[in-house]
Amino acid sequence: MSTIRAALARVANSLTTPGPGMPAADLLVAPRTAEELAAVLEQATISGLKVLIWGGGTHQGLGYPLAPDLIVSVANLNRIVAWEPEDLTLVAEPGVAVAELETLLASKGQTALLPEVPGHGTLGGTLAAGLSGYRRGRYGPTRDRILEVTLVTGDGRIVKAGGRVVKNVTGYDLPRLVVGSLGSLGVIVSACLKLWPTPEAVATVIVDDSDRAALVYRPLAVLASPTKTQIYLGGTPAEVDDQARHLGGERVDELVWPPPLPGPLHWSLRIPPAQGAEAIGRLPSACAYLHQVTVGEIAVATETIEGMAAVRSWAESVGGRLVLTAGTVDGFDRWGTPPQGLDLQRRLIAGFDPARVLNPGRLPGRI
C-alpha cells in the first residue's frame, strides 16, 4: 500500500481532511486536472483498487454500498469552462456546485434545469446519479440535455464524445449512456449541457386536488404531498395569470420548492404517470411523500421498511421500480429486480473499466 500511496502522491494532490460524510478509506485524492486524474486511475487499475467517486456526497445512498480503497474527489475540478448564452450551452467541470451554477445562469435569465433543492450537490454527481429537477415535468429529464462529455476511464484514458451543439447524431451517444451510470464508465471531467431560458413570469399555486393540474397546459411541475398540491407555472405574464385564475387556490409569484423529506429511509417510487393515484393509495399510512404527478415519480420517506415490499412488487408489475435511495437496511435490496441485458451492461462497462475499479458493484445486478 505504501508504494501505491507513493505512486499516487507523485501524480495527484491529496486532501488532508476528508469532506463531510466521506467514509473511511486508506487513500484520498482530489486531482486538479483530467491528466492527474488519468494518472491516478491508471495506477488504480494496475493496483486493483476499489475507487469511490465523490462529488458533493449527497446521493451516496444510491446503489449497493462500497468499501473503497481510494476516494477520488472532484472538488478541484470545479471550473466553468465555457458559457455561451446566445447558443444556450454550458460546459463545466464536475465539481461545480449545482446551486452556484444555477445562480450564475439565472443572472442572464437561463437555467440548466438541474435539481432545484440540490444541497451540496455537484454537476458531475448529478449527472452520474441521473438526477433531475422537478421542472422535468415540462422540460424532460436531465439526460435529455447532455450534449458532450469528457470522461477519464477506469484505466486512465481521456475520452470525449458528443458535441457542443444542441442537435447531433455523430457517433454513439456516450454522453447519454453516462447519465445515471454511477461513474462506472468513467469519471466525468467535463460536461456540456443544453440550457433553457427562464420563463418571464412564474408562480406557485396551491390547490387541494391534484386533478386540477389537468386544467393547465404544460405546468413546470405538479408536486402533491399528503395535504396539498403545488402547481408550478411559468410563461408570459398573461399566460401565468390566465392559468392561475383557472386553477383558483392560493398563489405566490415565485417558485417555492418543498423542503427535503424527513428520514431515515428515502425511496424513489417510479411508475407510469397514470398509475400515480393508485401508487399513493398503496403507500404505508404513516409516511411522507412528494409526488411528481405528471412525471410518475414519488419520493417517499419512511421510518421502517414495513409495507414497502408490497409496494415494490406492485410497482414492478406495472413496469416501474421502487428504489431505496438513502438509509441503511438489512435484507431489503436497494434496487429491486435488475433490468434485462445485464451481460450486455457488463460488457459495456468492461470496455471502459477493464479492472472494474470505478464504484464497482453499486449498479443493479451488482455489476
Next chain:
Amino acid sequence: MIDELRRALSEERVLDTPLARHLYAKDAGVYRGDASVVVLPLTTGEVVDVVKIAARHQVPLVARGAGTGLAAGAVPLEGGIVLSTTRMNQIGDVDPINRTAWVGPGVINLDLSRAVSHLGLHFAPDPSSQAACTIGGNVANNSGGPHCLSEGSTVNHVLALEMVLADGSVVTVGSPAPDPIGLDVRGVVVGSEGTLAIVTAALVKLTTNPPDVRTLLASFSRVADAAATVSGIIAAGVVPAALEMMDQKITQACENFIHAGLPTDAAAILLAEVVGETAAVDAEADLIKSIAVEQQARSVMLAADEAERALLWRARKSAFGAVAQIAPNYYLHDTVVPRTRLVDTLERIYEVGDRYGLTMMNVFHAGDGNLHPLMIFDAGEPGMIDRVTAASDELVKACVEAGGALSGEHGIGREKRDLMPLLFSPIDLDAQARIKEAFDPDGLFNPGKILPRGARCFDTGGGLPDGAWV
C-alpha cells in the same frame, strides 16, 4: 443460407431476385451496395431466426426501414442480408392517459401521428420524410425534424425498446416509468444506425396536441438579418416550437412546386411557429414579429388559419422534392453549427459553392443550427463529381471548424464515416468501437458504418501519446 431463411420465414418473404437485390441495395443517398438476399420478417421471433442464421454463416445483416436515409445507413456496402422492417408495422394499444404505445419498427412516422390524432395526440419527431420514413429508421438515426427545436429528437420520445442482440437474445431496455435503473442502453441504441441491435418494437411517447398555435412567415432582404432575428428570438428567452430558414433559391424552388404564396424575391425567409395556450402564443408571436421588424424584415405574415398554416409547412417540407424538379442531380448535406455561427457559416457555404461553380441552396433548422445546404448539379458534366466531392469536403470541414458536429440528423452512415477523425481522437474512436464490440463482437450488424476502419486499436490505458499507432 437462403433455404434456411425461407424455412424460418416463408417463401414469399425471402427475396433473391435480381430486381429485389438491386432495389434494396440503395437508400435515398448516393451509395450503392450489394444485397445477397432481402428478408421481410413479421415478428420478433423471425428476426431472431434471421440474426442467428446470419451469425451462423458470418454474413452481414443490414436493417432497413423505408430506405429514406441519405448517409447510406441502410445500404449493404459489405454485402449480406437486408432485413426490411416494413411488415412489422403494427401500432399496439395506445394508452391514452400515459400517452404511450408499443409500435413496430416498420410503422410510418406520419401514420403513427394520424392513428392517434383522434386522441388529441401526435408523435413529435417530424422529419420532412415523415410520410415515408419509419419509426425504426427514426430510432436508428435519432431523427429530428423542424419541431424538435423545443421537443427534442427521437430519443426524447422513445421510452423503451425491444431489440434482438447479435447473439439472438431478445431484451427490452428502458421502461414506461421514469428513470429506469441501470445503464441507459436504450439511450445509446437510439442513434446507433443499426450497428448495435435490431429494434423489433418501440414504446413511443406521444405528445398532446397544443391548445393553440401561431405560425409566422417573415421575409428579409439580407440573410444576415434573418439570422440576427433567430439570435434575437433566442436572446429574448423564447424557444419556438420550430424556426426554419430558407434562402431565395430554395424558396423559389418550393414556390414553383407548391404555390404557397412564398415571397420569392426575398433573400431569406423565416418560418416560425409557437405553440401553447392562446395567451402565450399571441404574446410570443407578437414578440417574434417585433424582433423581425427590428431586424429590417420586409414583411411579417401570420397564418390566418389551419389551412394557411398547413400550406406553409407543406412548402417547407417539400424542399427536397421541389429541387428534384430543377436539376438532374443534387446532394443534400446535413451539418450543424452553434447558432451563433450561422451567418458566417452560410457565407462560407456560398463561397465554397462559388469557387467550385456549384449552385448552393440552403434550407435549415435555424433554431438549432442544423443546416441543409443543397448542391445542385449535372453529374453528366465532365469533372463534376470530383468538384462536388471536394466542395462537400470543404463544406463539412468549415462546419467542424465553426465548432459544429458532422451530422444534425441524417447520421454518419458511410457518408461521413471517414470524417469522424475530424472530431474525435484515436482514443475517442476506440472507446466508441468498444461500445460496438460490447454489443456486436463479430461485427455483423451493418458493418462499415459510423466508425472508420481501425477504430478499435488500443488495448492499454492512458500513457500513450495522441495518435500513436499500436
